[in-house]
Amino acid sequence: MARRKKRTNILEDLFELAAALPWWVAIVLAAVAYALLHRYAANGTSPNVPPGQIGVAVVSQLTRVVAGFAQYLVPLLFLGGGAVSFVGRRKRQALVRDAGQGRSGDGIRNISWQDFELLIGQAFRMRGFSVTETGGGGADGGIDLKLSKGGEAFLVQCKQWRAYKVSVSVVRELFGLMAAEGAAGGFVVTSGVFTADARSFAKGLNIELIDGPALQAMIENVRSDQPAVLPLRDPLPHSTPADEPSCPRCGKAMVKRVARQGPNAGGAFWGCPSFPSCRGVRAID
Numbered sequence: 001m002a003r004r005k006k007r008t009n010i011l012e013d014l015f016e017l018a019a020a021l022p023w024w025v026a027i028v029l030a031a032v033a034y035a036l037l038h039r040y041a042a043n044g045t046s047p048n049v050p051p052g053q054i055g056v057a058v059v060s061q062l063t064r065v066v067a068g069f070a071q072y073l074v075p076l077l078f079l080g081g082g083a084v085s086f087v088g089r090r091k092r093q094a095l096v097r098d099a100g101q102g103r104s105g106d107g108i109r110n111i112s113w114q115d116f117e118l119l120i121g122q123a124f125r126m127r128g129f130s131v132t133e134t135g136g137g138g139a140d141g142g143i144d145l146k147l148s149k150g151g152e153a154f155l156v157q158c159k160q161w162r163a164y165k166v167s168v169s170v171v172r173e174l175f176g177l178m179a180a181e182g183a184a185g186g187f188v189v190t191s192g193v194f195t196a197d198a199r200s201f202a203k204g205l206n207i208e209l210i211d212g213p214a215l216q217a218m219i220e221n222v223r224s225d226q227p228a229v230l231p232l233r234d235p236l237p238h239s240t241p242a243d244e245p246s247c248p249r250c251g252k253a254m255v256k257r258v259a260r261q262g263p264n265a266g267g268a269f270w271g272c273p274s275f276p277s278c279r280g281v282r283a284i285d
Contacts, residue, residue, distance in 0.1 A: 011077060018081020023089065026082030030075035037071035040064065091115075092122035096219060108160070108191045108215060116160035117144045120189050123219055124156070143177060152184035159190040166190050168197035171207060175258075178207075184257055189215060204284060205268050206256045247272040249280035256284070 018026040041064050095115055111119065121131045129147040145156035157174050159166050166188060174186045185206035188194075194209050202209050210218065247254050250272060257271040270282035 011073075014074065014077045015081045015084075018078045019084040019088070021081070021085060023082040023086035026078045026085060030078035030082070033078060034071055034075040037067045037074060041067040041071050088118075092118050092125075095119040096122050096126070108212065108219075111160075113158070113160050116191070117158045119219075120156065120158050120215075121145050123215075127218075129154070143174075147187075153182065155181065155183045155186040157186070157188045159188065159192070164190060164192040166192065166194045166198055166209075168195060168201045171198045171201050171209070174207060175201075175205060178258055191215065204256070206258045245270055245282050247274075247278060247280035248282065250274060250278045252278075254280070254282060 018029065021029075043064065095111070095118055108116070108119070117133065121133050124145065124147055125131050129149045132146040132148075134143055134146060143155050144158045147154040147156060155174060155178055157170060159170065170188060171194075174188055177183070178186045185208070187208045187210060188198075188202075189210045191212045193211050199209060245254050246252065252273055254270040255273050256268055259267050259269060268284050270284060272278040272280040
């Protein structure tokens, strides 16, 4: 279950925003913030203030005083967030490098759950997804990552703990969250294995189960900057290319999706990979 995010003030929000952005964007924002605030702070007030405008003049002067402090504080927050972003990026790259060099997934199983989530997020980034680290999962559950690609949203649950065997309840929880948030699909990633019930439940749904060996292969593929030859599916066959029907409109091999709304919300169906340019669908028998 996701943790409730504590309340933050505007300075903390600015810092977190900068930390979530690419480091060079944070530096640009720091320069822009300083230029704007410095210009406002340096704009002095007129010595002759009409009697009816004294209150306005006092407020204006106080605002300039605040801008005088903010012209240094806000850029420092952006620069600090940019430094965090830079260090975090280097750490994620190092995690991918080191995990890919391990044998039989040892490098993955021996890292903390926090680093495991960072590792998975970076692996998905290298596969072309935009990744948001929610920070709400922790070691015991919840949605850890939100992905987007091609205008569609995907949810990720990370289950690392050593030889942890992921049960069907985790997959059911993810499926319910997918329906609630209108996600096109989801991933459950573990350094361990999945139970037979978990694999059986995921069959026919747009949920990919990535166990230890599949995760190791995925990381090795993204490290080599090559498209992953291993699809993000179970090692046990849920479907094979031969099982995937052709789109009735364009002829492309279809993919499994989950209906977001309507009378069949939550139900799986075959959809065209070229959606929305092609809207071919087929029912799953």
